[in-house]
Amino acid sequence: MEKNKSKCRRGKQCLTRTPVGHYRTCAIVGNSGILLNSNCGNEIDCRDYVIRINMAPSKNYEKDVGTKTNMTFVNFSLAKSLLEKLSDNTTRDEVMESLSFLKHGVLSYVKLMPNSVKEALRALDTSLAQSNLNISVTYSLHNVPVKTTRLLHPTLIPGLKSPTSGLIAYILGTTFCDVITLYGFYPFATDMRNRTLFYHYYDHVRVNHRNRHNFNIEYDFLTSLHNNGALRLVSDICR
Numbered sequence: 001m002e003k004n005k006s007k008c009r010r011g012k013q014c015l016t017r018t019p020v021g022h023y024r025t026c027a028i029v030g031n032s033g034i035l036l037n038s039n040c041g042n043e044i045d046c047r048d049y050v051i052r053i054n055m056a057p058s059k060n061y062e063k064d065v066g067t068k069t070n071m072t073f074v075n076f077s078l079a080k081s082l083l084e085k086l087s088d089n090t091t092r093d094e095v096m097e098s099l100s101f102l103k104h105g106v107l108s109y110v111k112l113m114p115n116s117v118k119e120a121l122r123a124l125d126t127s128l129a130q131s132n133l134n135i136s137v138t139y140s141l142h143n144v145p146v147k148t149t150r151l152l153h154p155t156l157i158p159g160l161k162s163p164t165s166g167l168i169a170y171i172l173g174t175t176f177c178d179v180i181t182l183y184g185f186y187p188f189a190t191d192m193r194n195r196t197l198f199y200h201y202y203d204h205v206r207v208n209h210r211n212r213h214n215f216n217i218e219y220d221f222l223t224s225l226h227n228n229g230a231l232r233l234v235s236d237i238c239r
Helices: 002-008 041-045 076-086 089-098 115-130 144-152 165-173 215-227
Strands: 023-029 049-053 071-073 106-109 136-139 177-183 232-234
Touching: 023 041, 023 165, 049 165, 071 165, 076 089, 076 115, 089 115, 106 115, 115 136, 144 165, 165 177, 165 215, 215 232
Parallel strands: 023 049, 023 177, 049 071, 071 106, 106 136, 177 232
Antiparallel strands: none
16 A cells, blocks of 8 residues: 555655446446335446445345445445454454355445555455455555545535445546446435435435435435436335
8 A cells, every 4th residue: 555655645646546436327226215125236236337335234125225236335433343343363263254245246445544444454355265255355556535625615515524434435436437326325314205214225214314424415406417418316106
């Protein structure tokens, strides 16, 4: 990591490799409770490339979220917790089992890179190789949330301070996807049928946005792109 960073510092051009190609249709699957009982699984799996967030589970939720995964983004807290789990044989096996769905896929970290995260990514890469899992671990040489904020604030998303992993996944997805559909990007506690929703489709945590992210302004931005035909934002049951 340090070697790559030294090659590319001070605005130097540098060659990089990526396991990601270019795709016509992509699904980016968020983790909102709107996905529970959505029946969107088949539609998601029909996309050429499927991106998920933070290793969210699909087992037991296949009907609603599908099974296909080509890339999963990992946030800061999850990356740090992986280091502890990989240091114990029992929990290490559990991590490897949880990643088996990502065969020939990509696990991507694009946020701040302190030493603890560097160590976690190295340990993860080693464990994947030892388990014969063909999964690429990728990272960014820059702090992508900061770059994303500078790109979108204040012109496109006034008030944006700390972009979510989902928004970052969408922005990066526009570089290699022609047509993007978003699922599970819905920040509200009830849906249009007045059905109570949980924070994630896989838990029973109540919706609570008292954190550094502003989900509502991101949703308004994505809705405006949907209305202009730049993307498709699914916020209802799939037929």
